[in-house]
Amino acid sequence: MADVVASLRASAPLVHCLTNVVVSQFTANVLLAVGAAPAMVHSAEEAGALARVAGGVLVNLGTVTSVTAQAMRVAVKEAAGAGQPWVLDPVAVGTLPWRTGLAHELLESAPPTVIRGNASEILALDGGTGGRGVDSTDTPEAALTAATALARRYGCAVAVSGPEDVLTDGMRVVRLANGHPLLALVTGTGCSLGAVVAACTAVTGDTLLAAAAATGLLTVAAEEAAARSVGPGTFAVTLIDELDGLSPERLAVSLNLR
Amino acid sequence: MADVVASLRASAPLVHCLTNVVVSQFTANVLLAVGAAPAMVHSAEEAGALARVAGGVLVNLGTVTSVTAQAMRVAVKEAAGAGQPWVLDPVAVGTLPWRTGLAHELLESAPPTVIRGNASEILALDGGTGGRGVDSTDTPEAALTAATALARRYGCAVAVSGPEDVLTDGMRVVRLANGHPLLALVTGTGCSLGAVVAACTAVTGDTLLAAAAATGLLTVAAEEAAARSVGPGTFAVTLIDELDGLSPERLAVSLNLR
Amino acid sequence: MADVVASLRASAPLVHCLTNVVVSQFTANVLLAVGAAPAMVHSAEEAGALARVAGGVLVNLGTVTSVTAQAMRVAVKEAAGAGQPWVLDPVAVGTLPWRTGLAHELLESAPPTVIRGNASEILALDGGTGGRGVDSTDTPEAALTAATALARRYGCAVAVSGPEDVLTDGMRVVRLANGHPLLALVTGTGCSLGAVVAACTAVTGDTLLAAAAATGLLTVAAEEAAARSVGPGTFAVTLIDELDGLSPERLAVSLNLR
Numbered sequence: 187m188a189d190v191v192a193s194l195r196a197s198a199p200l201v202h203c204l205t206n207v208v209v210s211q212f213t214a215n216v217l218l219a220v221g222a223a224p225a226m227v228h229s230a231e232e233a234g235a236l237a238r239v240a241g242g243v244l245v246n247l248g249t250v251t252s253v254t255a256q257a258m259r260v261a262v263k264e265a266a267g268a269g270q271p272w273v274l275d276p277v278a279v280g281t282l283p284w285r286t287g288l289a290h291e292l293l294e295s296a297p298p299t300v301i302r303g304n305a306s307e308i309l310a311l312d313g314g315t316g317g318r319g320v321d322s323t324d325t326p327e328a329a330l331t332a333a334t335a336l337a338r339r340y341g342c343a344v345a346v347s348g349p350e351d352v353l354t355d356g357m358r359v360v361r362l363a364n365g366h367p368l369l370a371l372v373t374g375t376g377c378s379l380g381a382v383v384a385a386c387t388a389v390t391g392d393t394l395l396a397a398a399a400a401t402g403l404l405t406v407a408a409e410e411a412a413a414r415s416v417g418p419g420t421f422a423v424t425l426i427d428e429l430d431g432l433s434p435e436r437l438a439v440s441l442n443l444r
Numbered sequence: 445m446a447d448v449v450a451s452l453r454a455s456a457p458l459v460h461c462l463t464n465v466v467v468s469q470f471t472a473n474v475l476l477a478v479g480a481a482p483a484m485v486h487s488a489e490e491a492g493a494l495a496r497v498a499g500g501v502l503v504n505l506g507t508v509t510s511v512t513a514q515a516m517r518v519a520v521k522e523a524a525g526a527g528q529p530w531v532l533d534p535v536a537v538g539t540l541p542w543r544t545g546l547a548h549e550l551l552e553s554a555p556p557t558v559i560r561g562n563a564s565e566i567l568a569l570d571g572g573t574g575g576r577g578v579d580s581t582d583t584p585e586a587a588l589t590a591a592t593a594l595a596r597r598y599g600c601a602v603a604v605s606g607p608e609d610v611l612t613d614g615m616r617v618v619r620l621a622n623g624h625p626l627l628a629l630v631t632g633t634g635c636s637l638g639a640v641v642a643a644c645t646a647v648t649g650d651t652l653l654a655a656a657a658a659t660g661l662l663t664v665a666a667e668e669a670a671a672r673s674v675g676p677g678t679f680a681v682t683l684i685d686e687l688d689g690l691s692p693e694r695l696a697v698s699l700n701l702r
Numbered sequence: 703m704a705d706v707v708a709s710l711r712a713s714a715p716l717v718h719c720l721t722n723v724v725v726s727q728f729t730a731n732v733l734l735a736v737g738a739a740p741a742m743v744h745s746a747e748e749a750g751a752l753a754r755v756a757g758g759v760l761v762n763l764g765t766v767t768s769v770t771a772q773a774m775r776v777a778v779k780e781a782a783g784a785g786q787p788w789v790l791d792p793v794a795v796g797t798l799p800w801r802t803g804l805a806h807e808l809l810e811s812a813p814p815t816v817i818r819g820n821a822s823e824i825l826a827l828d829g830g831t832g833g834r835g836v837d838s839t840d841t842p843e844a845a846l847t848a849a850t851a852l853a854r855r856y857g858c859a860v861a862v863s864g865p866e867d868v869l870t871d872g873m874r875v876v877r878l879a880n881g882h883p884l885l886a887l888v889t890g891t892g893c894s895l896g897a898v899v900a901a902c903t904a905v906t907g908d909t910l911l912a913a914a915a916a917t918g919l920l921t922v923a924a925e926e927a928a929a930r931s932v933g934p935g936t937f938a939v940t941l942i943d944e945l946d947g948l949s950p951e952r953l954a955v956s957l958n959l960r
Contacts, residue, residue, distance in 0.1 A: 209469065251486060427936055428933075678939055
């Protein structure tokens, strides 16, 4: 995982984000802090051209509309055609039927490299009923069976975020117990994790390793940031500083693998 | 007002925001800091489903387009049908004719729970001529007659924001003199107040009390934040910390009711 | 340049930004910090009405869609018709063919007051091949011939941003060597420079001076902010404080003109 982070900082992959308007700025700053180069293009006229040349593509359904859904369809198709990895963040799937249909349509059009969501979203994507808006009402461990089924169905890795993160590629399982409760009080921390996962898929072909390295990087940086923060305002700022400053060596010794 | 804030923190209501792209991130972080759960969905396909289950709905006209206007129409109709409160923030109404028409259309389709705006916007909504963009060129006190008329017409509360906040439900009037000039140097402080009002309408049926509690919470936190800030950059960050940390008891002793 | 900044703070011009969703919040806060009044309206229904009364209009192509492109066409036409200055920020022109066509269409519809971009974007706008996403793969000095050609063609100023900024109106050339590497690690610093340029065009008819004053203001503030920052997170916050606090006198002595 430390090697993936070192590669990320060395190669500065271009990450094309089709993400929601709430977290766009924070996500771009997180990507810059970890050493990647963010690009955000939301139109069907342009999403394909960028997806073909990006090192990784993120599709986050947070504020999807019929206009941006069309850009997502194009980006996924072109990324897959060019052999580029793409990551799905199924925000609020299960709660909202329209985007649930869109998520399945995208998954069927081209298998994703990684799916990153909270437990309720992963359960819903596998046929469950969903949480409450963007909040999870289930634990990651409870979603492991669903995550494994999705991973095997699409040949991808699935990262279930929560107090303890659970990740699988359908064969192996990784559990990470880093992080801090303040992550839940800052909008976009989960969404930016999806973007960092996309960045990591650009530098390693091991999809589970990419997802785990991204998760470790964000959650270890969160621990360091929390120690220097007064509340969620300063935490969001300090987290960017820590993501920028965290060395692969320090990451390696701080990881809490279960 | 302190009791409303205590209820807010205890119940974490889901607040559906149809707000502008400039302030979405800040608004979400403000809602998280006060203890609410933000959700932002802008498509006509989904806005209704979320509005029916949300504790409160915010409609902010800041960057409305024909696409998001349709989502607003659906959200207001579904919120009203489900008996959920909705809050209108008539950004730049009066200055821009198209959205002025939309504001009136939404108000006629279902009476709002609270209208929150600056003095120029409230005057314009009652038939006046508007300010300059998002700036008010009038004082809240000058808008009290218009606010009272709107409150009686729609059976709602009206909160007029400014150096001294003036609020009315058409019968009672509340004046609050908390706050700080730095609030005017950070984008989204007024818009996020609208979101906190929506959160408070989810925990009390007294609409004037909801609007006053939200206003008191934001403006008292602003005073505390200003004391720890160098300029508007640090103030925006510190404000989130203070909103997270402000206890109902401390709010009660800091309120400056006139 | 110090006089322009003093005028800016004294007159608080309304700046209408048609900009991308990633940087909207940061851009608005930068404009407030330098003393301008930001307004962001993206719909074709309203962009013209606001452009006619704004002191300056910014068109930034970052996340343009077919919907916002139409608002840009209207805003440029109405600004030009009313004699108001407008600034083009040709984000990722050259890399993405659709927006490259749009940029040329806007330039032909009404000559801009200033064009602000990185070296790759300026080269591409003059017929070159573009960089990588939002990153420049060329130096500003290498783009001077292209910048001069564009300035003469449209009778405007052209500001090429980079480690050393190069600006020209086709006759005179200004080189500014202020700034800090942290500017490249925060999303929206270049885009917000375009907005500050638009603000400065509202207070002086000398377009090269407007572009140079805006560039000096942002890059000198960046130096002060970097000295007080831990990393890119704190730098983004501190930059706003410094923009708010920087006096015209201090700007004058800190400028590093070449």
